[in-house]
Amino acid sequence: MSSPSPALHLLEHVFGYRAFRGEQAAIVEQVAAGGDALVLMPTGGGKSLCYQVPALLREGCGVVVSPLIALMQDQVDALKELGVAAAFLNSTLEMDAAREVERAFVAGELKLLYVAPERLVTPRFLSLLARARLALFAIDEAHCVSAWGHDFRPEYLQLSVLADGFPGVPRIALTATADHATRQDIITRLRLETARQFVSSFDRPNLRYTIVEKKSAREQLLSFIRREHEGDSGIIYCLSRKKVEDTAAWLRTQEIKALPYHAGMEAEARARNQQIFIRDEGVVMVATIAFGMGIDKPDVRFVAHLDLPKSIENYYQETGRAGRDGQPADAWLAYGLNDVMLLTEMIEGSGSAEEQKAVERAKLSAMLGLCEATGCRRIAILGYFGEQTQPCGNCDNCLNPPKLIDHSESARKALSCVFRTGNRFGVGHLVDVLQGKQSPKVKEFCHDRVSTFGIGKDVDEATWRAIYRQLLARGALRLKLEGHGGLELTDAARAFLRGDAPLSLRARTEKFHYRGERGGEFEQPADRALWQALRRCRKELADAQNVPAYVIFGDTTLKEMVRLRPADHYELSRISGVGDRKLEKYGDAFLGVIAAQR
Template identity: 65%
Template sequence: MSPARSALDLLQTVFGYEAFRGRQGEIVEHVANGGDALVLMPTGGGKSLCYQIPALLRQGCAVVVSPLIALMQDQVEGLHQLGIEAAFLNSTLSLEEAREVERKFLSGQLKLLYVAPERLLTPRCLGLLESAPVALFAIDEAHCVSQWGHDFRPEYIGLSTLHERFPEVPRIALTATADAATRREIVQRLALEDAAEFVSSFDRPNIRYAIVEKDNARRQLLEFIEREHEGDTGIVYCLSRKRVEETAAFLNEHGITALPYHAGLDAETRARNQTRFLREDGIVMAATIAFGMGIDKPDVRFVAHIDLPKSLEGYYQETGRAGRDGLPSNAWLAYGLNDVMQLKDMIESGQAPEAQKQIERQKLNAMLGLAETTQCRRQVILGYFGEQSAPCGNCDNCIKPPTTWDATDAARKALSCTFRTGQRFGAGHIIDVLLGRETEKVKQHFHDRVTTFGIGRELPEAAWRSVFRQLLAGGYLATDSEGYGTLHLTDAARPLLRGELELHLRGLPEKRKRDKSERDKKRSAASLDIAPADEPLWQRLRQKRRELADAQSVPAYLIFSDATLKAMLDARPATLSDMAHISGVGAQKLDRYGLAFLDVLHGAD
């Protein structure tokens, strides 16, 4: 690339975008001029451009530290589609292939080189980097350096050596999710005290957040997909490997193509399933959190959780994998009482030091706060990351504000029954006592004789489960430290039991029957809003994209994203000159694919 070319010129002609978004322009200028930077930008906000364009403007090759092989391969192939010389060094390469990449680096042929952190820190790799000009270091997924973060990777800690070995080379650290404490840790561990910080809005306005109370989570998930995302690509996060397998099997039984992904699968199966997810349309990946970091697939239309995440950072990063292309998408979560107890048990029975347990409790409590809030979900999420906002109008609480009820009397009964039964039983047993059920366990422990036996018959079991869930979330009850799921009162319960405090809780959602007209209406609200008359042409555009991608063995979105195809559908460009003004169509892609898509748009295919 010619050094005379401006950042905006590169953005328009190489990447196909008319203007920078948010603070991208500031960041590009700062790094291109040799400054260090810490960039916090939401998933889908365009972080990669913040180092890719400076890499093209500066002399030498930019070295990108990336934690995942799949991410490196995707990024490199995407750059090749744009006509940019890029490569990666990782374990998938043969010795001969790795030496060829090294040769290209030393000869100045590469503009970007992607390397895993553990490989970067080897003497051989550091020696290689000292032998040719390095334009900049980009440290992607920088939150991985935080020891108490949600995605800690110990190899990241050694990256501070880059500042020591290459003091003149600018560094840019990037992440999508970092609270204030994680941000401080990134600065400290990567020696970025003098770096400029660029904190963009964390808001993802195209994502609709919804959280429902569990009532057969797999059935609820199926209804959600059928109602709003039939035929769409999505990710379903589960807490355990067993649940991943069961969920994938269940969805396949009901006609939804689903694949499992977790650390218990062999490497070949994981790689095969991930490749299918990236390259095929309409795949649903059921996964543990082992899947997803660095997944650049822009047309994921929904991310669902059927178990409660451990932290708001993890939840926000995972949901951020939906709608990276800016088109309408959903983040849907089902959670219940057992989720709360299971996660609290995991913390208390774990082997972590008390200081770390306290941080984990705080993170879980923030996640519970989001799940139980009656205010705008987006306000709670953004507030956690230090950002103020108005109600969004695009979450379940804004669309249909939840009811609340005076649960003071019910809460006192629940707490009293917990106390009267000895504070050594789980919620299920205590609810049986409240409802006056003469189960074997109730009779065995003589709990049919306690004063609280049967005093809760005015509420159904589902309501009591909601009460106990919210008492746990509110800190009035706690689980034991042995991991058995038993409940005991906390100090916060005393004023409630003494009548010194009133408690209003979130109401139970109404049971609703969904007819076909409601399903159609709901789907249109979260779909790409393609008119029925345009649907055949839309499918032909997607088919052409698929043919071109299959011919190169690359994911379809590397040809053009859904957002770019939708822009073509709406604008109907008649000439290559018209096509050049479509967002996401740079000069290289215009030259390679422009005529093929014009033929589809105007019936020549």
């Protein structure tokens, strides 16, 4: 029997895995041999191994460029647990500690060094790079280099200096979200024209997507958590800081362990809350999108949105923070027409160039289209990234196919009302006109005299709002900010007015598909008891070393221990996630727990 390759040997004995997943092996081979690579791989797909393994295989130190302080800390903690010499340089380090890291880097004592992009491009750090032995450069979150991407960071534009100053050092750029335009931007701006491209499937089959219309958003959220994720770790995203604070406070009154996180908080309080979320189990973080990038917590069981994300890229990346361990997880979103209005105002008032605004409008329109979709959510999401798939059977529309009701005639009335009132009023006023209400505003503008006054009395307000939302999603209407911030017809409205474009709305109630608590797949009482005992052991070890529990072992590893009940070090070593260093450090403790439960 032939011996495993050096890469596989490292994977098994350092990281504790028996085989590479997907294209990991080909990526590792490309970079370890000195080639450049562009890697598009979904969150939780194993991007880190694609540069960590080559860095360990090659001579010198791998330099990882990341904008994410939280990720640096987590990755370094995890690597040290594996026995890998790793460090980071960022603003959290005192001067003496930073100088010690720099000394170790130049002396060749490190295998991986994480650094922020703005630090890397300083003359001081470039001079350090010139004196060190370099294994590779890994540019994480590479979409940040693109002005057309969803998270542009100007400092990333300077990273082309690596191609000029260190032409012999392989470079690997990685991202979880990039449409075609963003991908081309990455290639051009990072000088990766000759790099081999690896594009993995964007599918996250363990994620279940559910999108609901806002009615009473807080109560809808609470019902979702109570029925699906009682006691689980989760992230809830809100658009404003005030909403973050209010939602977290309200959830605490409902006896849910919720914490706020946003850029307006004091840095110390923000860091403390993040640390509690990472270290403890069952904590729900309510946050703006400032939170989550680089959070390596694998056991986040749900991500909820109380406001509409700006784009499918944002939505995909934010939902990707759930279920990184491959176990079932939920992505839940509540949205409404007011979300669209607010985001449109933000785009138009941003001061960006018109070309950039046009891109952002198109992205928002695609996001609204996903929300209004009546078919498989996964088909819509993957289709946005240029990938085709079959209905997933694991989203709300697949699990509970909506019954469609034709509202084409009502759509014509809705569009006619926009035209008859002058292409300048908001939905609330338009609905009043359609329903024949003598509101002060209707009287002020004499809209009780237009031909559309009262022609929609047979349709309720919620349905009219849904019709206008659909017409916006399908491009028949657009929002205008001048005047009353209302709606106006587009050329696409003609097809609806002629009857050439039908419009249907879903008729359904929210249903849940209760999955049960974590570890609930264990039917036998003895298995459930062992599962809880192993988790207690993990928590005690993690607390003793002041690291997150998942740095010791992930849930997937513990579940394998329950199923296989290893009796000695060899049997434990065959379990995924148990490498040599962890076997030596923790093997006796976990084997003792298993033996006590026999």
